[in-house]
Amino acid sequence: MEKEIISLQLAHLLGESFKQKDIYDQLEKPKYKDHGDVAFPCFSLAKHLRTNPKQIAEDLSSKLDHPILSKSEAVHGYVNIFLDQDFMTEHILSRVLTEGYGSHSFGRGENVVIDLSAPNIAKPFSMGHLRSTVIGNSLANLAETCGYTPVKINYIGDYGTQFGHLLAAYKKWGDAEAVRQAPLKELSEIYVRFHHESESDPSLIEEGREWFKRLEQGDEEALALWKWFRELSLEKFQDIYDQLDVSFDLTRGESYYSDKMETTISLLESKGLLEESDGALVVKLDEFDLPPCLIVKSNGTTTYATRDVTAAIDRYQSYSFSKSLYVVGNEQTLHFQQIRRVLEKAGFAWANDMYHVSFGMMLQDGKKMSTRKGRTILLEDVLKEAGNRAGDNKIGTGAVxxxxxxxxxxxxxxxxxxxxxxxxxxxxxxxxxxxxxxxxxxxxxxxxxxxxxxxxxxxxxxxxxxxxxxxxxxxxxxxxxxxxxxxxxxxxxxxxxxxxxxxxxxxxxxxxxxxxxxxxxxxxxxxxxxxxxxxxxxx
Structure with a gap:
């Protein structure tokens, strides 16, 4: 309220060539409380008014007058404005007591889709996964506070080459009973072992690729093992979400799009966007100063990009979002730049309403946590320890x-x-x-x-x-x-x-x-x- 009144007063005093909105945007909160409650810098006015900022500030200060103001002072080219504390206190406290204080209506009638959490099946829910989960959940709450309808999507990582690696690892070293007893721990251990041993035995990586290809082609054994790993993982994830009090409007794995990607590939091809490169199919993005986006690998398998383009189209068709947020780490910045540009080139104007809400890493002793390298801290253990130390699970979880x-x-x-x-x-x-x-x-x-x-x-x-x-x-x-x-x-x-x-x-x-x-x-x-x-x- 006070900034609107002050900017209107200043605009009136300065004349028609000065817009109230421009003045409003220049109002500042003084660094020191003895400099008032609102400050207006006059330096940008000097050239237009052909007067020095000190004189402009003195002229404005002498003429400012309104019941919400107790006084104003000209100090070094600033107009420092003091509000009437009694008047403003009554006004502010009356607003604070009003239901819904702090909320807004500017998002009313619009959907905001939020891609958050997105852990990978068969991997423990580590402190590294916490960031996407809690940032995304808080953004959903903020969206609702601003009048939007948030749609929280947990886009589970349950597809891709890494699952070929996991299947290959399980066939070599897996123990069904051990997986049943401690699924994420056991599957994580054989996954870490796979990557450790593949450093000296590159043939393992090729075995992993073959297992993923079998999975994509619907091989019975590969599919049965994958489904089992997925079910066990989702059960363990739910325990964590219950502790965090985080829920989702839709939980959907990348695998959901496995039979829908051909439509996307055909769409890109029909628009003349696909080009062959060393046996693979890519969309070139030279005009955006970006590397080509890989859509189909040379061995015929799809990529994260194929699935994310397909998922984006599906989400717009389902929710007609005004904003689509991807709460994903900084390291995926290039990927999301490519996805957005591919969709833009395909003619989807809503691609400009997609935002990568990036975030930094959770570090342990200054190093990135990594499941593949066996360096991680389990969120489940942290929540338990925090609750024990705080003497209350709510306080412990809130602290985390x-x-x-x-x-x-x-x-x-x-x-x-x-x-x-x-x-x-x-x-x-x-x-x-x-x-x-x-x-x-x-x-x-x-x-x-x-x-x-x-x-x-x-x-x-x-x-x-x-x-x-x-x-x-x-x-x-x-x-x-x-x-x-x-x-x-x-x-x-x-x-x-x-x-x-x-x-x-x-x-x-x-x-x-x-x-x-x-x-x-x-x-x-x-x-x-x-x-x-x-x-x-x-x-």
Whole structure:
């Protein structure tokens, strides 16, 4: 509200050649609180007005006037604007108490398809899989907060050359009873052994290719083993999703498209896009400065790209999405650039609505976790240990999730159980503790909700509450849940400062102070929910 009013006032003072939206976009939050609540830099106006920024700022400051403003000052070419704290506090707290505070309607009537999690069957659900799962789930929550209908798709990796490798490994070293007892552990071990031994025996790789070809051709033995591995894997994955409280609207494996890829290949061929290259079929992307996209290998088998192009077409036909998000690691950037350009060349305008929401790696001692190299940490073990150390499974799980989501998604994350579980600093338990502390205040006495708080010591906390809707919208537009995570840390910091410096339960303005505390609990709980974390009431 205040930025709209201020930008309108400034536009009126500057004249018709200055647009209100342009002025709005230039308004800043001052770095220091004694510089006001909103700042307007005048440097870009100097050339147009043929006056120095200092003079422009002084002229504007002397003329700005509105009931929501207490004063304005000209400082070094800036107009520093101070809001009327009592007026704004009542307005902000009234909004915070409104149902759905922090939500938006700009996505109403539109679908957002989100490809998330996507573990590979026959491999353990490691800490490396956590990132796609929790980032994608949080983006789905943000989409819903912004009015969209999210469609969460778990696109299981259950097809491709790697499964030929697994079948070959099982035929050499597999033990059916051991697989039944501990499916992911046993299958992972023989998969790792396969790749270790193939370094000195390249013929193993060829055996793996032959087994995948048999699988593609519907070989009875290959198909039966593959189905068994898939069923066992999905059961184990579900246990993890239940612990994380993550659900999906559709779980579909890459194999679903095995009998649909011929249609895609024919489509690309009919549009004159397929070209032969060393016996393979590719779509050239020279005009985009990208390497050719491999569609059919020289041995006749399909590729990830073939399946992903087919899946993209199917998803648009099924959901008519306004946005399709692929929450997949940074290392797949080239792949998704190629997929999008192939679809674009094929004439699908909606290809421009596909976004690769990339993220960094989960590191262990500075190194990438790798199932193939046998260097991984199982998420199941981490969740169990976190729950034990925290003394509560919800707190432990929340700590693991927040440790991931507090980082800007494209940054790598170093795994550290100790850092996750500390009750001080930028952690999930710190937020949970703050929420429980605020609730304990509310439970000590009854109060009437009143928004007319007059308390300068509460102003920074009130402003932080005010920022919540802007931050949820920004987090969705930037596909970055860490914006919400960092916002909540700021909210907790300002609340704890207020708690430490104010006798909240004193009779004077008791109702108003507890109304502010109540608003903090509402926003903390909503923000944690967006991150997929359940707020706990006692700690």
């Amino acid at each position: 999730l927040f440790h991931d989501l507090k980082h800007y998604r494209q940054n790598d994350v170093e795994f550290s159980l100790e850092d996750m579980l500390t009750f001080e600093g930028i952690t999930g338990p710190y937020l949970q503790y703050t929420y429980a502390r605020a609730l304990s205040l509310l439970n000590k006495t009854s109060f009437e909700k009143k928004t007319g708080l007059s308390d300068p010591g509460a102003w920074e906390l009130v402003k932080q509450l005010h920022a919540f809707p802007d931050e949820t919208a920004r987090a969705f537009h930037e596909f970055d849940p860490s914006i919400v995570a960092r916002y909540l840390l700021g909210l907790a910091k300002y609340f704890n400062q207020y708690y430490a410096g104010t006798k909240i339960l004193q009779e004077d303005q008791l109702d108003e102070r507890l109304t502010l505390v109540y608003g903090v609990t509402l926003v903390l709980k909503e923000g944690l929910g967006i991150l997929g974390i359940e707020a706990v009431e006692e700690m």
